[in-house]
Amino acid sequence: MITALSKVPKLFVIARNSVFTYKGKPVKVKQVAEDLGVKFVLEGSIRKAGDKIRITAQLIDAISGHHLWAERYDRNLKEIFDVQDELTKNIITAMQVKLTEGEQVRVAAKGTNNLEAFLKYLQAVAIVRQFNIESNALAKQLAQDAIALDPEYAMAYIVLSSTHRMDVWLGTSKSPKESIAKNMALIQKAIDLDPTYAEAYGQLGFTYSMIGKHDKAVAKAEQAVALNPNSAYVHMLLGHTLRFADRFEEAIPEYKKAIRLNPIPPTNYLFGLGLAYCWTGQYEEAIKWCEKAVRQDPESFLTRLMMTMVYSESG
Numbered sequence: 001m002i003t004a005l006s007k008v009p010k011l012f013v014i015a016r017n018s019v020f021t022y023k024g025k026p027v028k029v030k031q032v033a034e035d036l037g038v039k040f041v042l043e044g045s046i047r048k049a050g051d052k053i054r055i056t057a058q059l060i061d062a063i064s065g066h067h068l069w070a071e072r073y074d075r076n077l078k079e080i081f082d083v084q085d086e087l088t089k090n091i092i093t094a095m096q097v098k099l100t101e102g103e104q105v106r107v108a109a110k111g112t113n114n115l116e117a118f119l120k121y122l123q124a125v126a127i128v129r130q131f132n133i134e135s136n137a138l139a140k141q142l143a144q145d146a147i148a149l150d151p152e153y154a155m156a157y158i159v160l161s162s163t164h165r166m167d168v169w170l171g172t173s174k175s176p177k178e179s180i181a182k183n184m185a186l187i188q189k190a191i192d193l194d195p196t197y198a199e200a201y202g203q204l205g206f207t208y209s210m211i212g213k214h215d216k217a218v219a220k221a222e223q224a225v226a227l228n229p230n231s232a233y234v235h236m237l238l239g240h241t242l243r244f245a246d247r248f249e250e251a252i253p254e255y256k257k258a259i260r261l262n263p264i265p266p267t268n269y270l271f272g273l274g275l276a277y278c279w280t281g282q283y284e285e286a287i288k289w290c291e292k293a294v295r296q297d298p299e300s301f302l303t304r305l306m307m308t309m310v311y312s313e314s315g
Contacts, residue, residue, distance in 0.1 A: 033062030198228035
């Protein structure tokens with residue numbers, strides 16, 4: 001749902017992991033809106049009984065407190081993706097957003113209709129971000145399982161591609177050149193399956209950065225942002241590619257945009273911005289953002305390494 005709505009340029013949509021911090025908590029809509037800097041809040045629930053599901057959703061104007069739209073859906077579990085499409089269209093209609101033909105295509109682009117493949121994908125996404133040898137191996141297997149269940153699932157190919165790139169970073173690849181080749185082939189497969197999939201272009205740009213092809217890297221990351229300007233993740237990837245290309249001043253606003261879209265971001269958003277500030281000589285800002293990353297994940301070797309680099313550079 002969040003992914004689909006974020007593809008609409010006229011909407012400002014907060015990223016999933018920031019939104020999920022409120023899951024299961026008794027919070028007021030107005031407070032959520034203030035915390036995240038938004039005007040409208042979508043809230044809802046899903047209940048499951050056997051192969052039946054009940055989905056309730058309501059769209060609220062957080063300033064006035066008025067309900068703009070509300071609906072309840074009683075469906076079979078296998079229809080969950082159809083309900084998601086219907087919900088997306090109803091929300092866009094309720095907010096009186098008019099879509100161009102191209103935007104309609106992007107919003108309608110599907111991930112998978114296979115629920116088991118979708119669940120495998122979600123597990124892989126959560127695990128791959130742990131950045132260690134064991135989690136990377138498990139994420140790779142889960143992504144492969146998702147693809148076996150749905151060979152046309154573009155998003156699963158992207159997760160699998162990330163695990164091959166991670167093999168290089170973690171030092172587990174027997175042939176870094178071969179791992180990068182696999183990574184790029186899987187990304188291209190995802191693009192072939194879904195030419196509107198912004199993250200795939202951003203990931204391709206990130207890989208180009210790794211192999212020193214910075215002009216291509218930035219071009220692909222910019223293409224990703226053009227496809228989905230509301231994606232915090234692709235703005236972060238553009239920030240990375242600009243930073244790797246030594247274009248630090250240009251990287252800073254991309255990281256800031258990513259953090260605005262994802263107010264409770266992963267640590268790589270934070271130390272990425274910190275490093276960009278560092279290499280422009282803005283050491284006070286650099287230390288501030290890297291310290292935020294360390295506070296958020298004090299056990300992470302990577303965040304502490306970035307903090308040490310900034311302290312060393314700032315003297």
